[in-house]
Amino acid sequence: MEFLSVTRSLRIAMIAPPWFDLPPKGYGGIEYMCSSLVDALVDRGHHVTLVSSGRNGTKAQQHVRTYESPQWRRLGEPLPDLVHAASVRRILESMDIDVVHDHSLTGPLLAAQRTTPTVVTLHEPVAGDYKEYFSSLGDSVRLVAISSSQRATAPEMNWCATVHNGTNPDNFRFQQKKENWVLFLGQCVPHKGMHIAIDAAREAGVGIRIAAKCSEPAEIEYFDSEIRPRLSKGDDAEWLNEVGGEQKKSLLSAARCLIFPISWDEPFGMVMIEAMASGTPVVALNRGSVSEIVDDGLTGIVCESPADLPTAILRSAQLDPEDCRRAAVGGFTSDLMAERYETVYESAIASTS
Known part of the structure; x- marks a missing residue:
């Protein structure tokens, strides 16, 4: 994908996993990435609604919790992610947004039920059941790889871009x-x-x-x-x-x-x-x-x-x-990451309009 400059303000729903605060107090690579991206998008003039568990330490203009406390003690259990996804579905129904950016595991299953485009960043090696799961979602989601090496392991999938993670x-x-x-x-x-x-x-x-x-x-x-x-x-x-x-x-x-x-x-x-x-x-x-x-x-x-x-x-x-x-x-800055995701969002919006 060619990354282009975006000038208009977008309404973005950022869906984090339910396991750690944003930003995390300790371990949590996905949460660090989400926090950096939210802050950079807000700095660039966009309105971001963050949906996560626990506290919000980002610049997101709106924050909706699915759990009062992050669920890290239950990592490996399926139910916290399922409850999180079900809550996200209900939350998004009442929101006026341009694009959903989902970093959770279960949430992308619900993308086909809404007309708002869903961008999904894959944070794990694309192999086995993980690959089979995201391949089965077809064109209901636009997949983003976080490295060329990750994307090269499954070039046939519904990739829309490769965007390196960034930090401030x-x-x-x-x-x-x-x-x-x-x-x-x-x-x-x-x-x-x-x-x-x-x-x-x-x-x-x-x-x-x-x-x-x-x-x-x-x-x-x-x-x-x-x-x-x-x-x-x-x-x-x-x-x-x-x-x-x-x-x-x-x-x-x-x-x-x-x-x-x-x-x-x-x-x-x-x-x-x-x-x-x-x-x-x-x-x-x-x-x-x-x-x-x-x-x-x-x-x-x-x-x-x-x-x-x-x-x-x-x-x-x-x-x-x-x-x-x-x-x-x-x-590898968060601002450069946000600039590239702007292009991804605009492309996803254009494909559904």
């Missing part, structure tokens, strides 16, 4: 002088590679600080089997649990590098652009969207195998934090 660089603290430790920031699950990160930092002789969500049974099981034994081997690996706010900003800005040793095809990876906005290079394994986001040798080092990570950690000190910040500001 002003929300992060740039720091030129780095400290001598690496940062792992994410979720305590095997495919995020926390165990690989600890082993690589130890082999490089560099300390590591680990900040991760670890509350669900599978996360705790992985922590107990793979992470706790590694932490017991020395104080060079520090467990911080889940972080947010100023603590997260301080960690991102001070780290020698962010280590991102994923073993799955990550569709995007918000933490990479957050690190770059902080002037911190990314050392990552070459899976999913990594090579679209990290400029190898400039804003980070892209590795082909875990064995390459220790050397990459040491080399990361040679990269210029100014280059990292410049890349984030030039290519």
Whole structure:
């Protein structure tokens, strides 16, 4: 899709998942993206109604809750998302809007029941039941990919655009002088590679600080089997649990590098652009969207195998934090993301008028 300038004000219903506040206090990549997009759209003159659970910390002119509290304790259960979708259907019936932008899982099922166009951003790898589900929705929704690598796994689907996620660089603290430790920031699950990160930092002789969500049974099981034994081997690996706010900003800005040793095809990876906005290079394994986001040798080092990570950690000190910040500001801002979604919205509206 060719991204064009949009001058008129649109009425947009932004549907977030029911699991975390916007913006989230800690973990929540989808919620961070939604928050950044809402704020940028409002700044660009649009009227946004946010439908979510819990508190609203965005600039949305209108906020409608489906749950008083976010439902993160029930992640993995089907009913919260179903109740959320049913509430959204009722809420939208009384609203005068131009376009619905849905980030939830169940909500897109109801798109065929309304005449207002629905744009759906896919935030997961497009495979298995997830792929089958969104393929079955046909032309009732317009699908947006968050990376070319994600879209390439299912080119036959009803894609209308590829729009990289963005963030507001002003929300992060740039720091030129780095400290001598690496940062792992994410979720305590095997495919995020926390165990690989600890082993690589130890082999490089560099300390590591680990900040991760670890509350669900599978996360705790992985922590107990793979992470706790590694932490017991020395104080060079520090467990911080889940972080947010100023603590997260301080960690991102001070780290020698962010280590991102994923073993799955990550569709995007918000933490990479957050690190770059902080002037911190990314050392990552070459899976999913990594090579679209990290400029190898400039804003980070892209590795082909875990064995390459220790050397990459040491080399990361040679990269210029100014280059990292410049890349984030030039290519991954929330304003640029919003500008591209404006074109998606206008195209969806035009196709139904």
